Every structure is written in C-alpha cells, then in structure tokens.
Amino acid sequence: MSSIAAAPPQNRAPGFWASTNGKKIVMAVTGAILFAFVVGHLAGNLQIYEGPQKLNAYGRFLHSIGELLWPVRILLLTCVGLHITATAQLALRAKRARPVGYSRRQAIASSYASRTMYWSGPIVLAFVIFHLLNLTAGYIHPGGAFVEGDVYHNVVSGFQVWWVSAWYIFSIGLLGLHLRHGLWSMFQSVGIHQPRYAAAMKSAAFAIALLIVLGYISIPISVLLGLVK
Amino acid sequence: MRLTLKIWRQKGAADKGGFVRYPVDRVDGEMSMLECLDVLNESLIEKGEEPIAFEHDCREGICGSCGFMIGGVAHGPMPATTVCQLTMRHFKDGQELVIEPWRAAAFPVIKDLIVDRRAFDRIIASGGYISVSTGNAPDGNAHPVGKEMADRAMDAAACIGCGACVAACPNASAALFTGAKIAHLNLLPQGKPEKDRRALRMVGQMNAEGFGNCTNIGECTAVCPKEIPLEVIAIMNRDYLRASVVRREELVAAIAPVSGWDVGGKS
Ligand code: FES
Numbered sequence: 001m002s003s004i005a006a007a008p009p010q011n012r013a014p015g016f017w018a019s020t021n022g023k024k025i026v027m028a029v030t031g032a033i034l035f036a037f038v039v040g041h042l043a044g045n046l047q048i049y050e051g052p053q054k055l056n057a058y059g060r061f062l063h064s065i066g067e068l069l070w071p072v073r074i075l076l077l078t079c080v081g082l083h084i085t086a087t088a089q090l091a092l093r094a095k096r097a098r099p100v101g102y103s104r105r106q107a108i109a110s111s112y113a114s115r116t117m118y119w120s121g122p123i124v125l126a127f128v129i130f131h132l133l134n135l136t137a138g139y140i141h142p143g144g145a146f147v148e149g150d151v152y153h154n155v156v157s158g159f160q161v162w163w164v165s166a167w168y169i170f171s172i173g174l175l176g177l178h179l180r181h182g183l184w185s186m187f188q189s190v191g192i193h194q195p196r197y198a199a200a201m202k203s204a205a206f207a208i209a210l211l212i213v214l215g216y217i218s219i220p221i222s223v224l225l226g227l228v229k
Numbered sequence: 230m231r232l233t234l235k236i237w238r239q240k241g242a243a244d245k246g247g248f249v250r251y252p253v254d255r256v257d258g259e260m261s262m263l264e265c266l267d268v269l270n271e272s273l274i275e276k277g278e279e280p281i282a283f284e285h286d287c288r289e290g291i292c293g294s295c296g297f298m299i300g301g302v303a304h305g306p307m308p309a310t311t312v313c314q315l316t317m318r319h320f321k322d323g324q325e326l327v328i329e330p331w332r333a334a335a336f337p338v339i340k341d342l343i344v345d346r347r348a349f350d351r352i353i354a355s356g357g358y359i360s361v362s363t364g365n366a367p368d369g370n371a372h373p374v375g376k377e378m379a380d381r382a383m384d385a386a387a388c389i390g391c392g393a394c395v396a397a398c399p400n401a402s403a404a405l406f407t408g409a410k411i412a413h414l415n416l417l418p419q420g421k422p423e424k425d426r427r428a429l430r431m432v433g434q435m436n437a438e439g440f441g442n443c444t445n446i447g448e449c450t451a452v453c454p455k456e457i458p459l460e461v462i463a464i465m466n467r468d469y470l471r472a473s474v475v476r477r478e479e480l481v482a483a484i485a486p487v488s489g490w491d492v493g494g495k496s
Pocket of ligand 1: 284285286287288289290291292293294295296311312313314
C-alpha cells in the first residue's frame with residue numbers, strides 16, 4: 001500500500017438487528033414479555049391449592065377464550081424464537097471475538113447467575129418442551145393416564161413421579177438464576193440505569209426470582225409430601 | 230523479593246507464541262510492574278536475548294498505553310490501577326505471575342504483550358468529536374453546564390482507552406469504552422447537536438469491529454483503572470435506541486477495519 005493517507009474504506013454500518021445493542025434490546029423486550037407469562041402462569045397454577053374445581057375451571061376458562069389464547073401463544077412463541085435467535089447469534093459472535101483464550105482468567109465482579117445464562121437458558125427451554133408434552137399435550141405422562149381437561153388430576157399424578165418433580169424443581173431453580181440476572185439486565189439493555197437505584201434493583205431482581213422459584217416448586221413439593229392429592 | 234514471571238512471548242502476528250518463565254531476583258517493593266519488566270529486559274539484553282515488548286508512555290496512569298493480564302486479571306489485582314502504577318509490594322516473595330496480552334479478535338497481538346488497539350481509534354473517529362466554529366475561542370460560560378452533569382461527563386471522560394474492559398469481558402465487548410466515549414459528549418450541551426448521529430455512528434463502528442456483545446455482567450468496570458461506571462453502557466444503549474427510532478438519514482457508514490500492522494507505512 002502507498003503511504004498516501006487515502007480515506008479508509010467505508011462500509012455500511014450494521015443496522016439495528018445486526019448490531020449487538022439492537023439484539024440485546026430485542027432480548028430485553030422479549031424477555032420482559034416472557035417474564036410476564038411466568039408470573040401469570042404462576043398465578044394460575046397456585047389455584048391448585050383451592051382444589052380441583054377451581055383449577056379445572058381455570059383450565060376450561062383458558063380454553064374457552066380461544067380467540068385470545070392463540071394470539072397469546074403466538075406472541076409467546078415469537079418471543080421465545082427471537083430471544084433464542086438473538087442469543088445464539090450473540091454467543092457465536094462472542095466466541096469469534098476471542099479466538100485465542102486466556103491461559104488463566106479470574107472473574108472478579110460478575111455473579112454466578114450472569115455467567116451461566118448460556119446454560120440456564122437452553123436447559124429451561126428443554127424443560128418447557130418437556131413440560132408442554134407432559135401437562136399440556138399429554139404425550140409424555142408417566143404416573144397414570146392423562147385426562148384431557150382434568151388439569152388437577154394430570155398435575156398431581158404427574159408430580160407423584162419423583163423424577164418428574166425433581167426435573168421440574170431443578171429447571172425452575174435455573175429459571176430463577178436466569179431471572180435473577182435477566183430482570184436487572186433488561187433495564188440496562190434498554191438504557192435505564194440510575195446509580196441510586198442500581199443496588200435496590202439488583203436486590204429486587206433477586207427477591208422476585210426467589211419468590212417465583214418458591215411459588216413454582218411449592219406445587220411438586222406439596223404433591224410429593226401428600227399435601228395435595 | 231524474588232518473583233517468577235511467566236510471560237507470553239510472540240514474535241509477531243504470524244507467530245504462534247507461547248509462555249516463557251523468567252526468574253527475577255532483586256525485585257523491589259517500590260518498583261512498578263513496568264519497572265520490574267525493565268529490570269528483566271536489561272538482563273535479557275545483557276544476555277543477548279530479545280527484550281520483552283510492552284507498551285508504555287506516561288507511566289503515571291493517565292495515557293492508557295500500558296496494560297496486560299496479570300494472573301487472569303486485567304492490570305493486575307489492585308482496583309483502579311494501571312500496570313504502570315501497580316507496585317510490586319502487592320505481590321508475595323516467591324510468587325509466580327502469569328503475564329499475557331489482552332486477548333480479543335479486535336486486538337490482534339503485534340508482539341509479545343503489545344496488541345493493536347486501532348479499533349478504538351476508529352470508534353473515536355466515527356463520532357467522538359464535537360463541531361466547533363473556528364475563530365475566537367468561545368466564551369467559557371456560553372453554555373451553562375450544571376455541576377452534576379459536568380461531573381458525570383467528566384467521570385465518563387476519564388476513560389484512557391487502555392482496553393482492559395475488552396480484555397476482562399468474557400465476550401470481548403467494547404461496550405464500556407464506547408459507552409464512555411458516547412456518554413462523555415452526549416451528556417454535555419456541546420455534544421447535543423450531533424448526539425443521535427454520534428450514538429448511531431459509534432455504535433455502528435463498534436459493531437463493525439470484531440468485538441462481542443455486552444451481557445451486563447460488570448467485569449469491565451471492575452478492572453477499569455478509571456472506574457468507569459456501568460451506567461455509561463446504559464447511556465449508550467438509550468441514546469442508540471432513541472437515535473434508531475428518530476433517525477431520518479440513510480444508514481451511516483462505518484470505517485472498514487484495517488488489518489495488518491504495516492498498512493500506511495512505506496512499502
Ligand atoms: S503508561 Fe500511561 S497509563 Fe500506564
């Protein structure tokens with residue numbers, strides 16, 4: 001090359017979706033929607049403590065609003081798809097960004113939850129697929145027959161199988177870890193950060209994640225202890 | 230004090246490189262890490278060996294030239310300290326220190342501990358400036374700036390561009406650096422006219438380079454010698470989001486990364 005300082009070659013800058021920042025914003029928004037589902041689903045599930053009538057009526061109610069149920073399902077599926085696509089692309093990019101690794105590396109500030117997002121995410125996804133086949137479609141239902149419409153029966157007989165409960169509790173624990181980082185991180189990704197509230201927001205993310213984990217795992221634990229039959 | 234330095238040696242970009250162990254006697258606690266390397270280099274030169282290449286300039290923690298990993302932590306174990314300011318008294322007699330360069334695709338190794346950080350220069354060139362009229366210097370108080378804003382902008386402007394944030398990030402992301410450079414101008418009235426364009430262009434350039442994405446985990450700010458807060462990344466994201474929504478012009482151009490160290494020289 002000559003030593004004349006020619007203008008450096010110009011490229012089109014990456015657009016919104018092509019940029020890492022844009023993808024993270026998409027992940028934050030889809031993550032927030034999926035979180036809303038996690039909360040709503042928990043609120044529905046906890047009706048198991050009010051007896052079979054209440055829970056089955058709730059199940060029937062969800063199916064009776066079919067015009068609404070499908071748009072919501074499509075929205076959730078879209079969010080899952082976008083969240084995963086963005087993550088996969090970003091993970092590949094991050095791998096390319098450090099082709100030669102360190103011989104030694106020490107994490108000095110990050111939380112365990114934040115460093116394991118790439119693990120907690122896929123395992124939770126595998127769980128959700130199993131969970132849908134187990135309790136929504138009934139294709140995999142160890143512990144007795146799957147009775148269409150009898151939500152209460154299906155849940156209780158499903159959780160009486162120890163490994164179904166164990167897998168459930170383990171996955172919900174990982175979901176908790178995922179939320180612990182994600183609930184805080186999504187604000188950062190869309191550009192909301194006020195140092196005065198940062199510590200409080202992290203604690204709130206932890207508390208909310210913990211409550212959600214406790215709420216969900218209370219169900220298989222109650223079934224296994226025989227409190228819900 | 231006696232130390233063993235296990236240092237990454239690499240002749241050039243094409244060389245594979247590897248670690249070499251160097252025992253260093255008579256290390257004084259008052260020496261800086263770079264002075265310790267100077268002592269080692271003197272002995273290597275005496276023996277007719279190639280001295281270890283490392284970058285340095287001010288040696289007072291303000292220029293951002295120096296930096297490498299010590300024991301897996303960028304700039305070593307002391308917070309808010311560059312390697313030129315890191316004194317050897319923080320290490321124990323007989324300790325072995327593993328010293329290696331920043332590792333990132335966007336920071337290719339030039340030699341030993343020196344990496345090519347021109348990606349940072351290209352990010353700055355893409356939008357890290359403000360437009361001022363030539364002629365008389367503008368009146369100092371023409372733009373009233375609140376103390377609080379001035380402090381925040383100053384905190385962001387403290388970034389010396391050493392690259393430790395990229396080195397410490399598990400994704401090799403340049404979010405903290407780019408965030409600091411965007412925030413320090415975008416927070417001030419002088420930076421307002423080009424605010425949106427700056428966010429778009431600097432984020433665009435950052436993404437045109439081989440850096441990874443930010444996962445908001447905070448390793449960067451923990452090793453930053455200037456303790457740039459994580460908030461600057463949120464400011465970058467906010468300004469980028471806003472600019473993406475309101476922008477009217479076509480996509481901004483990014484400067485294509487120039488690879489190879491000798492580009493622009495005589496050849
Ligand atoms: S040599 Fe200038 S910051 Fe270390």
